[in-house]
Amino acid sequence: MLALVFRRLLHALAVVALAATVTFALLHAAPGDPIAATLDHPTVSESVRAAWRAKYGLDRPASEQFVRYVGAAVRGDLGWSFTEQRPVREVLGDALPRSVLLVGTALLLSLVAGIALGAWQAWRPRARVARSLGGLAVALHAAPEFALGLALVTLFALKLALLPSGGIADPVLDSFAGPWERVVDRARHLVLPAVALALGWTAIVARHQRGALRDVADDDFVRTARAKGASERRVLFRHALRASLAPTVTLLGLALPALVGGAVVTESVFAWPGMGLVATRAVAARDYALVTGAVIVGSAAVALGSLLADVLVALVDPRQRERA
Numbered sequence: 001m002l003a004l005v006f007r008r009l010l011h012a013l014a015v016v017a018l019a020a021t022v023t024f025a026l027l028h029a030a031p032g033d034p035i036a037a038t039l040d041h042p043t044v045s046e047s048v049r050a051a052w053r054a055k056y057g058l059d060r061p062a063s064e065q066f067v068r069y070v071g072a073a074v075r076g077d078l079g080w081s082f083t084e085q086r087p088v089r090e091v092l093g094d095a096l097p098r099s100v101l102l103v104g105t106a107l108l109l110s111l112v113a114g115i116a117l118g119a120w121q122a123w124r125p126r127a128r129v130a131r132s133l134g135g136l137a138v139a140l141h142a143a144p145e146f147a148l149g150l151a152l153v154t155l156f157a158l159k160l161a162l163l164p165s166g167g168i169a170d171p172v173l174d175s176f177a178g179p180w181e182r183v184v185d186r187a188r189h190l191v192l193p194a195v196a197l198a199l200g201w202t203a204i205v206a207r208h209q210r211g212a213l214r215d216v217a218d219d220d221f222v223r224t225a226r227a228k229g230a231s232e233r234r235v236l237f238r239h240a241l242r243a244s245l246a247p248t249v250t251l252l253g254l255a256l257p258a259l260v261g262g263a264v265v266t267e268s269v270f271a272w273p274g275m276g277l278v279a280t281r282a283v284a285a286r287d288y289a290l291v292t293g294a295v296i297v298g299s300a301a302v303a304l305g306s307l308l309a310d311v312l313v314a315l316v317d318p319r320q321r322e323r324a
Helices: 002-029 034-038 046-055 062-074 088-123 128-142 145-159 171-176 179-216 220-227 232-249 252-270 275-284 288-316 318-323
Strands: none
Touching (some): 062 288, 088 128, 088 179, 088 275, 088 288, 145 179, 145 252, 179 252, 220 232, 252 275, 275 288
16 A cells, blocks of 8 residues: 555656646747736836846746746745736635635535436436436536536526526625625535536446446345345445445546546636636736646645545555555
């Protein structure tokens, strides 16, 4: 197990370093810079822009800027955000917990709903409702996140007025409400983006769970449980479902990066103030430091989550421990 963790940590460091290098290179290869985007006004002279570039070291060669940035990043200094006018570390420190909340909720929803749907489809394959839900799951998996998000906003926020259309909290309610009311308000704002992000992976989890449960449905221990007179419910939940969870749990390592990538679109649709929305706005504003910092923190979060998923899989599936 320790060897597995050590290898995954080395892999995570390599992924973060590569992501930061590629991002830095692409940003500097594109025309323009943060100063030109920030001071884009006719009254600002080119000499003023040049002075600002010299102040922040943007007039130096890209290779020198990269070396200086890496040295500062190792010390925990991710630079200064021109768009937010504060350190990048503070901006990302505010946004990261919100993205973790969104992605974590979506991951939990997709696992619970996908396992339940897949188990039902495998145990009752001829049920009309199960077949209909299976077709719906395929359609949801094929639909992009922004389309699902817009559909949910149109139905539940605009048509039915049951849930807020975006944001993380009601600013008016947040100013005078008590702690419990704030929790409820944030939960209501979380529902639509979390569901929009979870729907696609719910279909994937359901498909894998259905196949895994069908594989164990005719195993000896399942037939033995039936022969002893156990009810179908007990056979499903006590024996078959537990044995079929390991292949589904292995999806965690794939689901987490995909959900983080989908969160960029989902946060933009729902104006959820997380890492995705911050990175999107930073790219539009050519905020080098904020974009690179978001990539570093996001890559590290994904790598850490994948490491935890691998450890969980190794704990659930003994074969993975032997391979490690």
